[in-house]
Amino acid sequence: MAPIGLSTKTPSCRRCTGRRTVMFSDVMAKNEASSLLCRPASEVQAPVFERTSLAYSPCSERFTVGERTFSRQYAHIYAARLMQMRPLLSERAQQKWGSDVLIRKLCDLQTGEQCCIVGTLFKRMELQPSILKEISDEHNLLPQPARAKYISETDELILEDELQRIKLEGKIDRDKCVTGSVIAIYGAEKNDGKFTVEEFCMADLPPQTPRSTLTSDRFVLLVSGLGLGSSQADSMLGLQLLVDMVTGQLGDQGEQSGAAKISRVLLAGNLLSQSTQDKDAATKPKYLTKKTQAGSVEAIRLLDELLCQLAASVPVDVMPGHHDPTNYTLPQQPFHRCMFPLSSVYPTLQLASNPHQANIDGVRFLGTSGQNVCDIQRYSSMDSHLEILEDTLRLRHLAPTAPDTLGCYPFYQKDPFILEECPHVYFSGNAPTFDSKLLKGPDGQEVLLVTIPHFSSTQTACLVNLRTLACEPISFSAFSADDEEESEMNVSH
Structure with a gap:
């Protein structure tokens, strides 16, 4: 068996400033006096690193659904959205x-x-899935083919308000637009009854409260897509390495002192694998499911054990995702504490909603587990998750495609997905790759956009420096001896 080694790499920083940006890899620089090759210190001489504590206040009250009733029509949420956005768009x-x-x-x-x-924009799409696909098997009809995108050359853009609607043409990107976006258009109606657009504008970034000035480097770790319950052993090894790094059980004293600066961990959805969802269990005969256990039971137990290790050392925010056992429609409500008998006893465990918003040491975090971004990707020409994040921020709306193609609770008087205050860190989970960008608004707003990759497939998490808003990936990869490359275990940041 090949030996196991540790290697450290320093990536290029995406944020360019006049002064040198301190990254997490700089904080974890090795100490020459105490490395893994030195004689271990005695218990008396071993240093104790105290983890940096942060001021924390959750701000997700508007995503909490109290008494649930689905007897209302979804037209109310569109009316409330337009009523809230019209003064902003008129001013813009x-x-x-x-x-x-x-x-x-x-x-x-x-x-x-x-x-x-x-x-409000409405995009008429011929390829959009309909109820006919669900009943095609029952009536022996030809089902619609599975598609990655549903846009086509025959799509039409329509603008509607409380009373009427009109078709649009002209200088507006039909493929990039999505249903539910509230915009302002400038032009004129022609004799054919269509409105020719000359220019259009969005609400752009909302006002932003200045973030606190910090004197030391403090980090928040963002992870998503753990995929527990799958058959990938490499994913579990990388996940345990991640937990050991955060809890200070990995590396020498220099790396342990750096790990002590990770002040909070945020898990952004899809903590369970899609394979834990047995959709056929509800239709199977009872005698075939007797004495069987759902795949999510063992995965939740494993998640509870991992959260217990983390919560004993660092505060943790846990958001649900598309594959997790909670409600399907947005906003997804927090996990029930009874699912986690081991970790729920720790006050450091914060079960959050999806979307989730919180103030961490004066830095406002806002993000989702990725359903809103993935849905926009399917119904528009945009492929980059980072571009979609920026677009939703300029629209001032987290999920414009809800409730048309994205499951959503039928809100009546107010749309909670409208952004009333600009966050400092705006993230989306379960992206295919890591990416980040520092966006500057017209009124001096500074927002760090972050796409958090699937950890189960990429073995990559993200670290955000609260002092500088710099972001960098940290990767854990394991290779077997049968691989063509050199067999080693990498912890890269």
Whole structure:
């Protein structure tokens, strides 16, 4: 069996500033006086590293659903969304096209008049899945083929308000737009009854509260897509390495002192694997399922053990995801504490909703487990998760495609997914790759956009420096002796 080694790599930082940015790899620089090759110190001489504590306040009350009723129509959430967004878009339109620009409703349109309209986009798509696909097996119809994207050349863009709707043409990217986006358009209605768009604008970034000035480096670890319950042993080895690194059981004294600066861990959904969802169990005869156990039971027990190790050392936020045992519609409610008998006794365990928002030492975090980004990717021409994150931030809406193609609770008076305050860190989980970007708004806002990759497939997590808003990946990979490459275990950051 090949020996196991540890290697450290330093990636390039995506944030360019005038001064040198301190990364997590700099904090974990090895101490020459105490390395893994030195004689171990006695218990008396062994240093004790105290973990940095942070001020924390959850801000996800608007994503909490109290009494649940699904008897209302979904038209109410569109009406509430347009009512909340119209003053913002009207102000933005006057800033862009002048204070004397005519802002009309669709019922007041006059043919040939140059004006501005604020409304909700609707994208008519022939390839969009329908209920016919679900009943095709019952009636022996030909099912629709599975597609990665549902856009086509025949798609049509329609703008609607409370009373009417009108088809759009002109200078607007039809493929990039998605249903549910509230925008302002400028142009004129032609004789054929269509509105020719000359320009359009979004609400852009909301106002932002300045973040606190920190004097020392403190890190928040972002992880998603643990995929527990799958048959991938390499994923479990990398996950245990991650836990050991955070809890200070990995590396020499220099790396342990660096790990003590990780002040919080945030798990962003899909903690269980998709293989734990047995969709056929509900339709199988009872005698075939007798004395059987759901695959999610063992996976939840394993998750509880991992959370117990983490919560004993560092505060942890746990968000549910698409494959996790909670409600399907957004906002997903927190896990029930009875699922975690071992870790729920620790006050450091915070069971959060999806989306999740919190203030961590004056830095506002906001993000989802990735359902909103993946849904926009399917119904638009955008492929980059980072580009979609930026687009939703400029739309001032977390999930514009809800409730059209994304499951959503039928809110009545207010749309909780509208962004009223700009976050400092805006993240999305379960992305195919890691990516980050520092976005600057028109009024001086600074937002760190982060896409957190599937840990089960990439063995990669993200570290955010609260002092500088720098972000870097940290990877754990294990190779067997049968691989063509050199057999070693890597902890790279």
